[in-house]
Amino acid sequence: MKKFSSLILGCFIISFCFSLDVMAKDKIRIGFSMSLTGIYAPAAEGQMHAYKLWLEDVNKKGGIFVRELNRRIPAEFVYFDDASSTDTAVKVHEKLITSDKVDLLLGPYGTTNAFAAVPIAEKYKAPIFMSTGSSIKIRDLGAKYVWFPTSCIPDRQMQALVDLLKANHAQIKNVAILYLQELYPRENLQFLEPALKKAGIEVVLKKDYPMGVKDLSTLLSEVKAKNPDGVIVLCYAADSFLFTTQAKEVGLNPKFLFELVGPAAVAFGPKFGSNTEGISTMGHWSPKGRWLDAQGFHDRYVAKFNKKPDYLNSVLAYMAGQILEQTVEKTGTLNWEKIRETASTQEFTTINGPVSFTGTENRRTPSMILQWQKDWLEIIWPPETATTRPLIPKPSWG
Amino acid sequence: MEERVLQLIFVGLIIGSTYSLIAVGLNLIYGTMRLLNIAHGELIMVGAYTTFWLFTLMGISPLFSLFLSGLASALLGAMIGQLIFLPAIRKTKSVVVLESNSLLIFFALSIIFQNVASLLWSADIRGYSYLTQIVKIGGVPLMLNRLTAFITALIISVVCYLLLQRTMLGKAIRALIQDREATQLVGINTKRIYLFSFTISFAMAGLAGCLISMFYEITPFMGLPYTITAFIVIVLGGLGNIMGSLIGGFLLGLVETIGISLTSPGLRSIISYGIFIAVILIRPKGIFGRGV
Helix, strand or coil: CHHHHHHHHHHHHHHHHHHHHHHCCCCEEEEEEECCCCCCHHHHHHHHHHHHHHHHHHHHCCCEEEHHHCEEECEEEEEEECCCCHHHHHHHHHHHHHCCCCCEEECCCHHHHHHHHHHHHHHHCCCEECCCCCCHHHHHCCCCCEEECCCCCHHHHHHHHHHHHHHCCCCCCEEEEEEECCHHHHHHHHHHHHHHHHHCCEEEEEEEECCCCCCCHHHHHHHHHHCCCEEEEECCHHHHHHHHHHHHHHCCCCCEEEECCCCCCCCHHHHHHHHHCCEEEEECCCCCCCCCCHHHHHHHHHHHHCCCCCCCHHHHHHHHHHHHHHHHHHHCCCCHHHHHHHHHHCEEEEECEEEEEECCEECCCCCEEEEEECCEEEEEECCCCCCCCCCCCCCCCC | CHHHHHHHHHHHHHHHHHHHHHHHHHHHHHHHHCCCCCCHHHHHHHHHHHHHHHHHHHCCCHHHHHHHHHHHHHHHHHHHHHHHHHHHHHHCCCHHHHHHHHHHHHHHHHHHHHHHHHHHHCCCCECCCCCCCEEEECCEEEEHHHHHHHHHHHHHHHHHHHHHHHCHHHHHHHHHHHCHHHHHHCCCCHHHHHHHHHHHHHHHHHHHHHHHHCCCCECCCCHHHHHHHHHHHHHHHCCCCHHHHHHHHHHHHHHHHHHHHHCCHHHHHHHHHHHHHHHHHHCCCCCCCCCC
16 A cells, blocks of 8 residues: 555655656757758858847747647757768757657758658658758658758749740740759759740750859850740759859840849859849748838848848748747647647748748749849749839840 | 861860869879879769759858869868878888888778768768850850860869979979989978878869869769879879870860761760770880970
């Protein structure tokens, strides 16, 4: 009998300690893996900055409101460098969940690492609020515990681009396509070609080039010789810089110029100055967009880091933070299963407008086309979210 | 058609001139000390950042900061040589052990340089615009900064060649490359030559970084591809053969550019590594063999 009562007492003490632990929760620990070094590091910086800004904004309010505790709890980050290695990213995610026991997770940098983390999320049923990363395969993942806020999914994005060209068919009757031999540009190409064909826009030249290319001038001379109305470059940031420099060098002056990734990078504007005028790129955001706090986010970011946010990575990272925050507030608890349910079904207000998920994909935000106009990236397509009219023909290089 | 051929040759020579500059620097350390500097690319990065900051913060022309970034890298070289490698050379008796140890040290240095740069200046892509006017040579449009980089690289390479061929110091370096023990026997201060080669090699990487920054983007992790290319060039021209590296750089630049234009840019790596493997299989001493 004595034994039994001490067992009861023991159970009582243990459960009391546990409830004390919940009651005493003074921090929401948010974990993520980040490419602080290695090949992804230059591109990942905008994401890291936006995470930090979001954390600061949340903690200024006193933290995230958790209904079951009836108070705001400050958030803190637990993050490790994955050195741009997918293997390491996978290990970091496992460590965050099993050893650091974080409350919630944000996404790592880029599609490859994000996709590698998906099985971990599913295995431990741990929700990860992804930020950067985009591929048509997002919707085929069939995952339940991850959500990608990007609307730059290749099929929708290339359709938006072709719709824009079709609306300007009087000036753009044919295009030349250059593409980088990497997964994402290739995925885009796969949808661009049929869409162009359907729209009756002729492809006069199609050429590829590898990562780390050091010279494009001979290739660009070939493009110039064909004299296309539009040039579509499915590139990443580094080769976008090289392309832009050398397009000017060889005097390639199409009426429409689209560069997939790069023109939205922070260094692009300062480097090319007035030569950016009329260059289009993919995207889904501009500080001038008519969304709550879009300009506010831009200004706070500039004030904190003394540079402009990346219109893709930084924005997606901040959105992921907002979605995480609102999911916790709407759920009222940190229980992963309940969090998953809220994230999958509810709508969230972000600096990019309302977001909701169909499976893992954000279907609510449309794919957009941005264009440099007077030192700003403006949204020029689709008309319902556009901040200004498209500038076609693009002015010649200065 | 003629214009196109001319363009290919120009582009090949321009790219080749940077390859030469980088490879000569790398080969100098290998030739004299049998040390493989896999952190060579990181010094290029340091040179590029020095130029970038001097230009953006103080408006100093990259052509002037050429001297400053060369000097900064040279100092870094002298310091690393004096503090790390001279003691290592003194303590290690076998060349084989020295080679493997130095590889580890340089690998560590490469990681340290990359990450310190990333901490100091963030991993952001950087770039600046300088001499972006277009000049036409034989009907081929070229951006002035690339032309300037080409001419500067050529001048530096020639100066380096003359230094090695015409001065006593150069003769001592060449002697050391040929036979370390015999050099010591005739009374040449090898320690001093080691340090000197280190300093010149680092300075050349810094200069190359300065020139490259005029037209390519800059990141803390930009160095590795240049190190790899430099390895291909020094194998092509012969390990320890400085003149070989000089010509090898131009040769690789031309073969790459023409090869790409005849096939596809996608085959660039296959072309350069193909040459690398072919040279190792057919003529392991390099096209120009060993010697100075």
